[in-house]
Amino acid sequence: MRLFLLPISTRRSLIYCEKLHEKAPKDRSYYDKLTIKANETWSAWEKDEKAIGNWKKKVTFYGNHALKRIPYEEWGLKTIPALTAKRRQDIIDGKANYEVLFPGKYLPQASVPGLLEKLAKERQNMHRSKLMWSVIIMPFTAPFMLIPVIPNLPFFYVLYRAWSHWKALGGSRHLEFLLKHNLPTSSPSAALDKVYAAGLMYPTRALSRVAPEPTEQQAQEVASVVHQQTNNETEDVMVLQRWNGKLIAEQFDLPDMEVEIERAVEQVENGIKTKEKLMEEKLEQERAVGKGGERAKDALPDHILERIHKKAEDVAEEGKEKSTEKAKETTKM
Structure with missing residues (x-):
């Protein structure tokens, strides 16, 4: 077990x-x-x-x-x-x-x-x-x-x-x-280390899906930034994002795990800090592997970013089609 x-x-x-x-x-x-x-x-x-x-x-x-x-x-x-x-x-x-x-x-x-x-x-x-x-x-x-x-x-x-x-x-x-x-x-678990690092390096699930898998060195650099943010273990710092629960669940083929992680992250987020403070920490974590203060997503090749934009457009178009179909069904009724 x-x-x-x-x-x-x-x-x-x-x-x-x-x-x-x-x-x-x-x-x-x-x-x-x-x-x-x-x-x-x-x-x-x-x-x-x-x-x-x-x-x-x-x-x-x-x-x-x-x-x-x-x-x-x-x-x-x-x-x-x-x-x-x-x-x-x-x-x-x-x-x-x-x-x-x-x-x-x-x-x-x-x-x-x-x-x-x-x-x-x-x-x-x-x-x-x-x-x-x-x-x-x-x-x-x-x-x-x-x-x-x-x-x-x-x-x-x-x-x-x-x-x-x-x-x-x-x-x-x-x-x-x-x-x-x-x-x-x-x-x-090295697999968990990488999924955690990806969640801290990038701002969205879509980016972390298509971006290259974090290297051992990158995972260590992100972990070091998190440790620094604790101010010698005196402060509580988030290490999981709500959207990252799905990636962890998929990594181990455990779909029921996703909702448990999302619920836990929401409760802890509400309990420890203001949204502004959380955003500051997240930006610092995303810059952990960048150069000259840039975020990890800024260093991604253009073809990866284009895939993200294309996927977003497809999702938006699909949403419009579903809304249109639902409106037609309502009219029929």
Whole structure:
């Protein structure tokens, strides 16, 4: 099983567990089937425009805003599966293989065990307490069942929060058990170093896609600038961009990872600095490998920049065509 320890900033990191292969329908447990059904229902509500007062779309709109407020640490722990009896025994017998990947240039290997231990233990009491309170509150949502048409939304929200805390608690216990048995094995990833460097060198995802892959030296230079910006580790500096989550997810063929990274980056950005300060740091990072103060994108050959402009024009044209088609459909109705 692969774990990813992804620094969002120089002080805050996201843990993400690679999703296990999905079970065949006949092998799914009742819990698996219930989870899949809930996800399908939520997705259907997001698209449903026929409900009275459009209440389903409104519920999912405000619900998604509420979900964004859940701390990214909780989402990360929820990706770690529960510690079943079989997994526990495999770990004790030395049969289990767990590996944690991280960008070595942006996260010292010596700090990995301490970070994992902090992630495993720091929030356990909080999740345990909030799980208990969610269960206690559930009966008090019963009166909302009397509202016609609309389901008992307060009950389902409290139920979801109870499930979320239970999942995060299970993930943290699993991680704690691994650490007690000297697992997982920490492995610095050169691929992660390069994706991180590209995200800091260039201002957009499109540019980083078509630009040459950062060299070892360039990755080191960018990492050095980030270290300088911390002012001897006294300041927190962003090392991940929101748009870079997609590139990391694609690098490891883990599409679900993208939304976890984007959520974590948004929360950390909102928490540490003003937008002006973040922009100043980003510009300094982009100039790390340039000459005479130029940004990395300014040194790219013209044919690469032309590809970017052409792609942007194609996307814009495609957007216009879709808008026209949608307008025609509306007119027909």
